[in-house]
Amino acid sequence: MNTAKKSYKAIVFDVGDTLLEHYPSQSQIYTKRMESAGFAVDAQTSEKIAAAVEKASHDQIAKEQNGAPRMSDADFEAMLDLAALKCVAKGQDTTTHAKKLSQIPLPEQELKIIPGTLEVLDALKAKGYRLAVVSNHRVWLPDYLSQIGLAKYFETIVVSAIVGVEKPDVRIMQIALEKLSLEADECLYVGDHPFDVFCAKKAGMDCAWLAPEKNTLPESIPYREDIWIHKLNDLLSFI
Secondary structure (H helix, E strand, O other), rough: OOOOOOOOOOOEEEOOOOOOEEEEHHHHHHHHHHOOOOOOOOOOHHHHHHHHHHHHHHHHHHHHOOOOOOHOOOOOHHHHHHHHHHHHHOOOOOOHHHHHHHOOOOOOOOEEEOOOOHHHHHHHOOOOOOEEEEEOOOOOOOHHHHHHHOOOHHOEEEEHHHHHOOOOOOOOHHHHHHHHHHOHHEEEEEEOOOOHHEEEEEEEEEEEEEEOOOOOOOOOOOOOOOOOOOOOHHHHHHO
């Protein structure tokens, strides 16, 4: 649900698919991989592939967060290939195709600033909000944010690979709150993943869920977003 305007002292952001996007996208990568396996993929099927790959990825992450052993990168990639194959190889044995795909390396992805992000950050700074980042990411993220001109917007940048805990572990949010010297109810978290909602709400923070479509959070998430936004710019209407 979307709430009335509330006074916050800080806005805390996720990074991937919130401020930055990967290119090529998962949809583009797995569509290309299915084409390389000999399947013709139209726009509708490409959308199905993207949804299947995202669901498989989220389901596995949820299992691991609930105690399942962490899947190796190779097995994780094979799982996503299989999810995509099920969208195109209906009624066919996928073993041969999966074996062929295992020999094709995934392309390197670049991170790019999502259009409109700088304008939103400028507007929030102009309104006097303190800004921060909490992200499940690698150790090089702060340096990369500096290189592309984003780091200057943020008072603190908390990265899972640096602090040793990751969402949905609530401790990563608590680290950010300690760095900001703020209470949880003084902050709004903005992210695109159901775990963002889970982690922020469990920490006592309000959460704006960034989802292109008005989806419902999975039943495994015992919380609901305070604000739903279709694109980042929508945030300015609520705070």
